[in-house]
Amino acid sequence: MTSTITRRMVGAVVATGLAATGVLAMSGTANAEVGTGNIAAASSVSAQSTQNFGLSTTEAKAIQAKVLKKYGYTSKKYPGKIDGKLGTNSWKAFQVYLKKSYGYTGTIDGDPGKNTIKALQRLLRHQVGAKLTIDGVAGAKTKAAFKKYATKFSKP
Structure with missing residues (x-):
């Protein structure tokens, strides 16, 4: 049980990290399989090209x-x-x-x-x-x- 949870957590972290760097996807859902667990990390990654600092x-x-x-x-x-x-x-x-x-x-x-x-x-x-x-x-x-x-x- 503990190893399944650990695999899923590591998979989620890896998928999120890869999605954030653009390796897996620029938007949508990033998926990664680790061991027998199928991990899906939702990602809405886009280039942060604007910085309005709270302005409308x-x-x-x-x-x-x-x-x-x-x-x-x-x-x-x-x-x-x-x-x-x-x-x-x-x-x-x-x-x-x-x-x-x-x-x-x-x-x-x-x-x-x-x-x-x-x-x-x-x-x-x-x-x-x-x-x-x-x-x-x-x-x-x-x-x-x-x-x-x-x-x-x-x-x-």
Whole structure:
């Protein structure tokens, strides 16, 4: 009994891990057989190409249209659509803005990593008075402040 449970648990972990890395599937169900147990791990894996940090589509569209467009988004430099998905080109344009005014020192790579988040936190402290620790972690307070910042641009 214990070995069957162990095989099933290991199988589930392996199937989930393989599905998450795209080896088995990009979406749908990933299956793996281990011993006599047939293990199926449900997976809804898709590329995490957007990072809205809690913004709704409408709020993200407002940021793209009113802030990022000015810094190259929708242009030849960082071609993108105003679609409410803060993807690589949106973040590249945001990094240009953050570099210009909020101390971003990283490369313009479109990855909203720790350095990008630190600069975003400085922007949020300045623009909406958010009392944030500049730690590079997009936690609940950072997300709430980002939402507050976005609402400045999403109102008609």
